[in-house]
Each structure stands twice: as structure tokens, then as C-alpha cells.
Amino acid sequence: MNDPISDILQSKGLRATPVRLKVLEQFQGSDNAVSPKEIELRFDQIDRITLYRTLKSFEEKGIVHKIDDGTGTPKYAMCIDKCDEGHHHDDHVHFHCNDCGNTFCVEDVEVPYIKTPPKLKVAKTSIVMNGTCEKCQ
């Protein structure tokens, strides 16, 4: 329990199993959001179903958040803010680069207030930007 990655899992009430540790390492070592498929390919051998269940539990526990970048391929990224079980605080913009295909969190851009018709009760606003990222300029 000196391993910081193990600590994350245990603090969320999840056992620090080999699969979970390796998946979490992938997230820690990645600048971008990653799809289940990408994670799968980075492993020599991992069970598809186990990976799906791992991602689901990570998301439920507030370790990662799911990102819908409009490509149809869901992606996941580490939660930066202190998200808890069933309560996320990832209210930032996401960016999808049309050139390299990468998607990442734009932490320093908060979702602005947008005035809407008073008839609508807005609980959450999701913003996805498309364009060209720094590396692809």
C-alpha cells in the first residue's frame, strides 16, 4: 500500500488487482483520453469484458470520467477534481483534434454560463470543441 496507484484504488473501495493497476497506469501515463479499444491493444492480453467492467467501476467510483467527443467512440480520462462515488465534478471543456484524432480535457476552460429560455431547467452543460490541437498545427 505504498504504491500511489494502489492507494487510489483502495481509497475508492476497490481492490488493487493486477488488471486494475495496469489499466490505471495506462490512464496515468496518457495525456489524452483513451478508448476501451486502445487500452485493450496496449495489453498483451486482457479480457475485453473485464476491461469494460473495470472502466465501469472506475467511472462509478469517480476515478475516471467518460467523454463523448462526437466520434461515436467513447473515451475515458482521469478525473482531476476530487470526484466521488456517483458524483463527478468534471465541468470542463473537451477538445477533439480532427487531425490526430486525439481527445483531451481542457482543464483551464470552464463551461461558461449560457442564457437559455426560462422554460428549460438546465442541470448540466457539455461542451465539445473540434479543430486542430497544438501538436498538429
Place this chain on the structure above:
Amino acid sequence: MNDPISDILQSKGLRATPVRLKVLEQFQGSDNAVSPKEIELRFDQIDRITLYRTLKSFEEKGIVHKIDDGTGTPKYAMCIDKCDEGHHHDDHVHFHCNDCGNTFCVEDVEVPYIKTPPKLKVAKTSIVMNGTCEKCQ
């Protein structure tokens, strides 16, 4: 060719076939964005594949636009602005009601300018709001 629905199709270079006319009627008569599955169920009998191809051609021609409301189920709605082949102008906010599950275009709310890191070249911004719609208050 006095039928206004036929006119829409022909002005976009699409033949006014029975399937297309009926699908387009569904869009005209709906306040909400609709999923392929919903359209399929409104017909006594329609071929799934043909419907997918119809939606694809409608989208390409700028008759409808595809909406990703974050539910994982894609939806389509009529283009209000004059969208052309391969060039859409549907830069408005979309709203998904968590109560009734409906998704619709919020025409009168334009996507605001959002200041981003200068390193990012933003070409398009998609905004989806979640909450409670007027009917579900």
C-alpha cells in the same frame, strides 16, 4: 411535384420516393429529434438498411442534421437554416431532457464564443444541455 415535401427532396437532388417521403414526413411532424429506431417503429414495415441509407443521404444533402446528445443513441432533426450539401449551419444548442428522454434543438440559443488556449485552433463547438424540459417541469 406540388407537394412541398417532394419539393424539398427534388431541390436537393434526391428522388421523391415513397420511403423518403414518409421519413421526411416523420421529421416534419415531430417537435423532437428522433432516433433511427423510433422512425423504424413508426412504420408498419420499413427496411432497417434503407432507413439508414435514407438518413445518411438526408444528412449529406443538408436536409437533417445528426445530434449526439450523450445518450449514445444518435438522433436526427430537420435543418432549419439553409444547409447545403456537405455544409451545415446548425450552430445551435441542443437540449436533452432527463425526464422524458426527448432531445430537441434550442434554435434561439446560439453557441457563444468561448475563450480557449491560443494553442488550440477551434473549428466547431458543440453544446448539449441536460435537465428538465418545459413539459416535464
Place this chain on the structure above:
DNA sequence: ATGATAATTGCAACAGCGTTGCAAAGGATG
């Protein structure tokens, strides 16, 4: 009108993603 030409449709088959059920393996706890 008749035949050539091109667009549209319907069917079969397939691929990919994600889910569920279930049994085996692994940890925790006494």
C-alpha cells in the same frame, strides 16, 4: 412507347461494441 441507364430498395451476411449469466479463481476474514 421502347430500351438503355442510373438510382433506389431489400435481403443476406457480416463486423464491432457492449451486456449478461455462470462457473472458476482469488482475497479477506474468522
Place this chain on the structure above:
DNA sequence: CATCCTTTGCAACGCTGTTGCAATTATCAT
């Protein structure tokens, strides 16, 4: 060790969307 609960892996399945191909239908030029 014995028990209980969690996690994993496999099989099977459902759903969405795609492609190939042949049949049908509309369009157009004789």
C-alpha cells in the same frame, strides 16, 4: 483451514450500423 465475497474469464447473446449483390424502379434518350 473454512467461509464468504469479489473479481475474472469464457460463452453466448443483442443491438447498431455496414457492405455486397441482385431485383426493382425511376429517368432519359432514342
